[in-house]
Amino acid sequence: MTQYLKDALRKAASFCAYQERTQQEVRDRLNEWDIYGDDAEEVIAELITQNYLNEERFAKLFAGGKFRVKHWGKRKIRQHLQQRGIAGYNLEQAMKEIAPDDYRETLTVLLAKKRLSLRDDNPLVVKQKLVRYALSKGYESELIWQVLGAEE
Numbered sequence: 543m544t545q546y547l548k549d550a551l552r553k554a555a556s557f558c559a560y561q562e563r564t565q566q567e568v569r570d571r572l573n574e575w576d577i578y579g580d581d582a583e584e585v586i587a588e589l590i591t592q593n594y595l596n597e598e599r600f601a602k603l604f605a606g607g608k609f610r611v612k613h614w615g616k617r618k619i620r621q622h623l624q625q626r627g628i629a630g631y632n633l634e635q636a637m638k639e640i641a642p643d644d645y646r647e648t649l650t651v652l653l654a655k656k657r658l659s660l661r662d663d664n665p666l667v668v669k670q671k672l673v674r675y676a677l678s679k680g681y682e683s684e685l686i687w688q689v690l691g692a693e694e
Contacts, residue, residue: 609644
């Protein structure tokens, strides 16, 4: 490994140590540093070997964090992970980070809070707004209707 690549590896390692990254994010950063092709793949392989880069770990932390902090639904989390190049096994492992009971409870609380902020006398309009809100957060329509139906 040339000195140039060793320097790139050191910079990339600190980039990954700061926060979890995907291979694509590292590859993009290496491109910004004018490191392409086999050289970039060599750096990425070394980062994986040294455990600076682990897409399964990234996916699990991303999914858990977005669910707990931003209260995103599985559809939105899955979409964002796919946009970051996470697929297959890693994507499925990330989805397992969200417990079904917690998921339903979070949606219930989210809808209850949203209902308090709505100022409309028509229950159909309120329900429509709640459904739209939950869909925008990435929750599945079947679950939204189940939760709303249980409240009546």
